[in-house]
Amino acid sequence: MNEYLTLSLILFTIGSVGVLVRRNAIVVFMCIELMLNATNLALVSFSRQHGNLDGQVAAFFVMVVAAAEVVVGLAIIVSIYRTRRSISVDDASLLKS
């Protein structure tokens, strides 16, 4: 049980570092997906630990929300790319004076 939790935490940390370090918006998005997946692993492990299926239902909901989030996020990235010809997160700084 603790091994699964540790693996999940390691993956979550790698994902969060990736979000902070990477510049490409799509790769940043992938790192967010990695974090969501890591939490899913923790939820499934807790479900087995406690012997009820609520954790698996929660993981299922996380998957649904992640799918919706990816659809909208990628549409935003495509529309930003269409106007600015770049998907670097540094270039989207229009609000900065």
Next chain:
Amino acid sequence: MTAFWLLSPLMVVAALGLIFARKAVHAALCLAVVMISLAVLYAAQDAPFLFAVQIIVYTGAIMMLFLFVLMLVGVDVSDSVRETIAGQRLLATVLGLGFGIVAVLAIGQTVTGIVVGLDEANAHGNPYGLAKLLFGRYVLAFEFTSALLITAALGAMVLAHKERLAKPRTQADLAAQRMRDYAESGRHPGNPPTPGVFARHNAVDTPALLPDGSPLEESISESIVARGQLREGYDDDIDEVRRQLERSDEPGGDEK
């Protein structure tokens, strides 16, 4: 437990690839490895329904979307190495390491007690148990997710929709524009030369040669040039062989 110990190093390495891969496509492949391994871990933890959903939704739908958008915006868009905030990368690494160590040491050791296991909950089958919860206690959340999915689909359509601002250009317009360009700036109205004309190879990565033997880069697709796969059509191995022959023909050359 065998599946876990086999897959966890692979998953950590693939996740690190997500951080270190220079090209976005490689990062996407690394993420696919992590997701498939996660699916196997779900199966090993008595969650066969989530195993199927993970494969279908994540590696099937979401990864396809990622790769589709990557191809759409161009594979040659590489990550900039320049830092906008000074020391951000170092700071992020230090913070991430700190967070990871604290999390693994503190949270990763909290679970004690025996693992109950899901044999009782899965007595009628895992999908049955999940459905009982989804359509019982969590039915309101289930309805909300359906609303969320519809909203997301509509939002994606609105965001990705391209408003046509100008009249679409017909073939006649394009021909007239081409002739106007020729009259004004002297741009050749005909087709650009195809790759490989007068060159040693007729492959698409070999530029056409001008009458004086110099390569013409316009004859090559832009994406090949961007990827740096341009072949020097005029200076290749055949020329190298001829040069060696000429050198050995010269008096005082390295004759054997």
